Amino acid sequence: MKKAIYLLLLLLIVFTGCSxxxxxxxxxxxxxxxxxxxxxxxxxxxxxxALKNIFPLTGMKTDEEADNRIIGIMVNNHTLARxxxxxxxxxxxxxxxxxxxxxxLLALYQSKIPDVVGPVRSARxxxxxxxxxYNALYVYHGAANFVNDMIINRGIEHLNGSxxxxxxxxxKREAFRKAPHNSYLQVDAVYDVAEGKxxxxxxxxxxxxxxxxxxxxxxxxxxxxxxEIVYSAxxxxxxxxxxxxxASGKYTRFNDREKTVELNTDEAVQVENIxxxxxxxxxxxxxxxxxxxxxxxxxxYLIQKGNVQKVQWENQDGKIIPVIDGKPAGFVPxxxxxxxxxxxxxxxxSVTISx
Numbered sequence: 449m450k451k452a453i454y455l456l457l458l459l460l461i462v463f464t465g466c467s468x469x470x471x472x473x474x475x476x477x478x479x480x481x482x483x484x485x486x487x488x489x490x491x492x493x494x495x496x497x498a499l500k501n502i503f504p505l506t507g508m509k510t511d512e513e514a515d516n517r518i519i520g521i522m523v524n525n526h527t528l529a530r531x532x533x534x535x536x537x538x539x540x541x542x543x544x545x546x547x548x549x550x551x552x553l554l555a556l557y558q559s560k561i562p563d564v565v566g567p568v569r570s571a572r573x574x575x576x577x578x579x580x581x582y583n584a585l586y587v588y589h590g591a592a593n594f595v596n597d598m599i600i601n602r603g604i605e606h607l608n609g610s611x612x613x614x615x616x617x618x619x620k621r622e623a624f625r626k627a628p629h630n631s632y633l634q635v636d637a638v639y640d641v642a643e644g645k646x647x648x649x650x651x652x653x654x655x656x657x658x659x660x661x662x663x664x665x666x667x668x669x670x671x672x673x674x675x676e677i678v679y680s681a682x683x684x685x686x687x688x689x690x691x692x693x694x695a696s697g698k699y700t701r702f703n704d705r706e707k708t709v710e711l712n713t714d715e716a717v718q719v720e721n722i723x724x725x726x727x728x729x730x731x732x733x734x735x736x737x738x739x740x741x742x743x744x745x746x747x748x749y750l751i752q753k754g755n756v757q758k759v760q761w762e763n764q765d766g767k768i769i770p771v772i773d774g775k776p777a778g779f780v781p782x783x784x785x786x787x788x789x790x791x792x793x794x795x796x797x798s799v800t801i802s803x
Contacts, residue, residue: 503559505539507658507781517651520579522588523553524567529629531711534565544788547736549680566632568609571595574740576604581766583651585642589631605647659778669755671803677787678798690722692754720782722751725761726795747795752780756801
C-alpha cells in the first residue's frame, strides 16, 4: 500500500514538473514571438538610418558615406565630339558658350562615378570658378597659358590632361576620333592621381536645396513638356532641346535635333531639373574667349515635372541657385542641367517652352 502511494506521488510530481516546463516553454515561445514581431519594425528603422546620408548634388538618399570629393570635368560638346561618354552619370552639368556659338560642358560627378568621361577639353575661367565653388577637383585638357597661370595662382586643385596626355592611366587618346576630340579621362584613376598631388579625395559639402515628396507633387506653373534653347539665331544647328517624359518625370536632352546618348550604350541623358540662366556675356580677345557674369543674378527659368517657373538666379558662395521671392527654390531630387545663356538677345528670345 505504501509502495502504491509513493508511486502515485512520484507520478504527480513528474506530471506537475512537465506541465510547468510546458508552460515555461509556451511563455518563452510567446516572448520570442513578441521579439520577432518587434524585429521587423526595428529592422526597418535600421534601414532608414542606413539611408540617412544624402548626395549633396542630387538630394538622393544613400547608405554610402557620400563624402567622396566631387569631380568637375570639362566635356567637349563640339559636333565631332558627340556622342560623348559619361554624361548620363553626371549629377549636374553646366552648359556655357566657349568660343563662337559652340557650348562646352562642366560635368560634376559625385553620386555615380563612370569608368570613362570625354572627350575632355580645355579650361576657361568661368568653368574653373564654378568647379571651385563646389570644391571639385577640376579636370581639363589644356588651356591658354594665362588661364593655366590663373588656375595655379588661385590654388585651384586640378588635373591637366596636357601633363598626363595619353599616359594610359589617367588620359587615353582614342583612335576612332581625331584630336582635339579624342582625349578621354579614365575616371578610376582620378582619386589616386589626386592623392599623389597631395589633394584631399574626401570632402564634406553642404547640399543644395531640394524639395520633399509633398512639395514635388504640388509643383505648378505653366506647361513645359518641350524646351528649346537657341544659342545663336545665325546658327540654327546650335540648338539644345529637352523633352519631358511624364512616366519617368524626367527630361531627355537633344542637341542639334539629335538625342543626347552615351557613346557605347545609346543610353539617353535624362535629368529631373532644367535651370536656364540669363546673364551678360562679353568677348574679351581676338580668339573669341568670353568673360561671363556669374555674380550679378538675374532672370531664369526653373523647369521641373512638366512645369516652368519664372525665377531669379543668385550666386551664393559661388554656386548658381534659383530664387523665388528672395528664398532658394528647391530642386527635385535627381540630376540637374544648367544652361547659361547670353542676356543679348535674352532669355525670352532664346528659349521656347511649349506643351
